[in-house]
Each structure stands twice: as C-alpha cells, then as structure tokens.
Amino acid sequence: MRLSKSWIIASKDFAIFRKKRNILYSILIVPLLVSVLFPAVVAFAGRNGGRGIPAAQLPVLLPAFAFFYLILAGFIPTSIASYSIVGEKVEKCLEPLLATPTTDGEILLGKGISAFLPPIVAILGGSAVFMVLMDLVTRGTLGYAFFPNWNAGIVLFLMVPLAAIMSVEWNVIISSRVSDVRVAMQLGALVVLPLGGIYVGGELNLIPLGDTSNLLIIGAILLVVDLLLLYVARATFRREEILTKWK
Amino acid sequence: MIDAKDLTRTFGNVTAVDRVTFHVEAGEVFGFLGPNGAGKTTTVRMLCCLISKTSGEARIADYVVGNEKDSLKIRKMIGLVPDNVGLYDELSAYENLDFYGKLYECSESQRRENIQRFLTMLGLWEKRDVAAGTFSKGMRQKLAIARALVHDPQVLFMDEPTANLDPESAKTVRDFILDLKKQKRTIFLNTHNLDEAQRICDKIGILNTKLMAIGTPEALEGAVSGRMTVVQLERATDSVLSALKELPLGNIAVAGNRLTIEVTNPEKENAAIVDAIVQAGGHIQSVVVEGSTLEDAYLKLVRASK
Secondary structure, eight states: OOHHHHHHHHHHHHHHHHHOHHHHHHHHHHHHHHHHHHHHHHHHHHHHSSSOSOTTTHHHHHHHHHHHHHHHHHHHHHHHHIIIIIIHHHTTOHHHHHTSSOOHHHHHHHHHHHHHHHHHHHHHHHHHHHHHHHHHHHHHHHSSOOOSOHHHHHIIIIIHHHHHHHHHHHHHHHHTTOOOHHHHHHHHGGGHHHHHHHHHHHHTTSSOTTOHHHHHHHHHHHHHHHHHHHHHHHHHSOHHHHHHTOO | OEEEEEEEEEETTEEEEEEEEEEEOTTOEEEEEOOTTSSHHHHHHHHTTSSOOSEEEEEETTEETTOHHHHHHHHHHEEEEOSSOOOOTTSBHHHHHHHHHHHTTOOHHHHHHHHHHHHHHTTOGGGTTSBGGGSOHHHHHHHHHHHHHTTOOSEEEEESTTTTOOHHHHHHHHHHHHHHHHTTOEEEEEESOHHHHHHHOSEEEEEESEEEEEEOHHHHHHHSSOOEEEEEESOOOHHHHHHHHTSSOOOEEEETTEEEEEOSOHHHHHHHHHHHHHHTTOOEEEEEEESOOHHHHHHHHHHHHO
16 A cells, blocks of 8 residues: 555545635535634623523533534535545546556545545644633633643544544445435435434433543444444445446 | 457356457557447456456456556556546646646656647647636547556557547547557557548457457458459450459459459459450459448448347
C-alpha cells in the first residue's frame, strides 16, 4: 500500500471540493452553526429565565452538547463520500481511475482520506470555538472553565474520528448499491441514528456522557463496528465488483 | 505484444467471451469488430486487468494477465480510452491530465512535457485551463485520449473512440490514431465502424462472443466468396473468351460486351485478366471489382454466428 497514491487521489478530491462550493459549505456551515448555537442557547436561557441553567445541571448538559459533535462526525462525511464515490460512479470516472497502476486499497484509502479529513478539520475547528464560547457563558455559573477536559478530549480525538470512519465505510458500502448521489446521502445519513440515540440518552441522563468509562465503552463499540465495516467495505470496493456488479 | 489464448469470461450462466485466441504484434493496430454485447469491452477489461478471466491465458509483453504481481506492471504500460470518457468536470484539462500523470508515476517535467505535447497535437492546448465540464463531446473524447497517453504507454486500448462523435471530430480522432500508428504504438481498437477499421487497422478480429475471423482487412474481404471482376470490353470476341478460359479463374458470365468473372484474389488475378485480354487483341473500357467488402464479411460472419 503506497500512501502517496492515496494522497494523490485525496488531493484531487480536495481540489474538486474547493471548486464545488456546495460541498465546501456543507462541511463548514453545520459545525460552525452548532458551535455558536449551543453556547447562545445556554446564554439565552440564563438571561430570560432569570435563574439560567442551574450549576448542577451544566456538568450533565455540557458533555452531551460536546457529544453532538459525534453526530456531526457521522453526518458530514456522508455528503463528501456520496459525492466522491457515487458521484464518480455516475460520471463514469471510476473506470479510468481503476485502469491506473493503483491497488484497490490505495483508491479506497484515497477516497477515505478525502471524505474523512475535511469534516474532521471542520469539526475540531468548530469544537474549539464551541468550547471557548461555552466556557465564556458558563464560567460565571460554574466558577471554573468546564472545557477542555479529558472527556471532551476522548469524544473529539477518539470517538469523532471513529464515527467519521464508520460513516465513510458505510457510504462505501452503500455506493455499491445506489446510483444517485442524493439517495446515497439519505441512506448514508442513517449512520447517525444510533449516535443520535446515544445523544438523546445522554441528554436524558440515561447514558451519563460525563462518565469516562461510558465514553470508552462507546468508543470501543465504535472501533469494533469500524473494523467490521472495513472488512465489508474492502470486499465491496474491488475492481471486479465495481465494474461488473455496481449498479 | 498482446497474446490471448482461449480467453474466456462468463458472468453466471452467460458466456461473454468464449475461447478467444489472437496475437497482436508490437506497433500493430488491431481492430476488434463486433455487435453490441459481443464481448469487446469485456475482452479489453480483461486485458487491462480490470476484471478477471474465467479461463484461458493472456499476456501483454512479458506480463501475465491475471497474475496479481503483473497486473500493476501491465496497467502501468498501457493506456485505456474507455467507452465513457469519465473526466472530472470541475477540473481543467491540464488538471485532469496532471492527476493521471501523477498516478502513472511520471515525473513533474515528464508530465508537463507530455501534457503539452498531447494537448497540442489534439488542438486543446489553448483550452488547457478550461474546466473539462464545459467541453464539447469531441473535445472530451480528445481529452480522454490525451489522458490515456499522458504516461507514454506502449499499448493503447481504445473502446469505441469515435462513437457518438460528429463527422469532423471523428475524423480528428481517426487522424490522431493514424499519427499514433506512425509512432509504432500498439493499438487495440474496439469499434463498430467498419470503414474506420478498414482505414486504420493492420489486422481485424470479428468477435461475436467467439472470434469468428481474424486477418488483414483485405484477407477478411477475400475470405467471403462472391468477389467479382467486371470487365467492360469494346467487343467481347471469341479469342478474348478463349484466352480467359485458359486462366485459373471462376465462372465467367458474358452479357453483351460485359464480362463478369468470379475471382478469389482480385489484386493478383486482375493483372492476369487484363494481360490475357490485351494479348488476345481485346480493347478494355473499364475494370471494376465488385462483390464482398469488409462489411459483407462482417455481416456474413456475425449472422452465421447467431
């Protein structure tokens, strides 16, 4: 496996994303919006309700907010992966690419990098804004800066990448059965459902997301799912399959 | 350069390519003629190591098709113009070619030189910075050909390169293939276009799942019986007819002063016919070869295979 070949493929996709503004916006806007919106909600609740969100509730609420980035990590790569794989399939760009001296693994990795890196950068950037703003609006109530903390680190640097990988792999699998970018995006977005369920559980304090061991368990499950999906994605993304069986 | 022996590919119960055997010399233009679904694209995909063969053998140069280690080497030494051009519409012509040049491991200077050379040859250099998505069909086809050549491959596979092009664009592409032929590149050309095959190819294979015939265009034409040499004389005298009957020719039909002579190899036999008539004191007004063409041969073989 030559990483340089994968990087060439990913770089080409990056060049296309820069020219396709709608893809660029879909990567940047949501993380930034969420990063500003959540602190704004907390600040607004503090002003209009008189008392604001009680200090005792903030340690439950804030990790759940941070966990929302996990959902974004599952959702945002969908638009890119569906474009870069289904889009290329529809536009018949895959055959000349497959005719080059690159292995299936190198192409898959290249496509994976191009669908993984931009969302990760946007999410990490957005989360940095989120943490700074959230600390600004909650410091007075809590008496200390809630972020950064170890749990946020686990979510952002372990679970978010794992969720993004899961999303990319899921989209590769879907790409073999779908021949429309919009359908691929819709089916690809299904990956966020279990993550959304965990988020809601966190908000309801059914799954305490401030608990490090819970986060590590969810992270371990994500890792196992990633490995399983990788196996299926690799079996799906083969020259022979793409040219003879992909619809 | 390209060898296939009993090359076969099945998809479930359907045999797409059935025990196909052929040899293409280095520097030769080999045309694969056949109707839709004849297995032309499947054959090219097998030779380009894009799909596996079910049975049989194939080699490109010294590399074995189907051998995993050789597959990358084969793909590096060949260029493919698929039936669907598949360009990146958002990227410029130059960026499209540069991307493929990188994947083919060409150095930066080699890429720059080849991109300029082929875009210039195909009349696209002035449009190098224009997005491929804005190109006409003919320009896109030319760009796909340049893409297949960006790494200077020894063997070029072209799948219907002039299909759906207007006559002018098709001519440009054909002329370019003839230029490549002069450079002694080995070209494997899938086509429906009999005229194109006849004009460009050194050797032609007629495929309809099985390889029905293979040979030079002239040999294929000759392989179908029914070629006639029609001689219009000033006067068809007995001495002329006697002289012709002494030659090893087929049936001779006389209608007034018009002789219709069955021939098998008109290129050789016509000289003897003309010679015999002149020796016998006959005066020739015209000599025309009628009968089977490559189209006749193609249609006869394809119909016979059904």
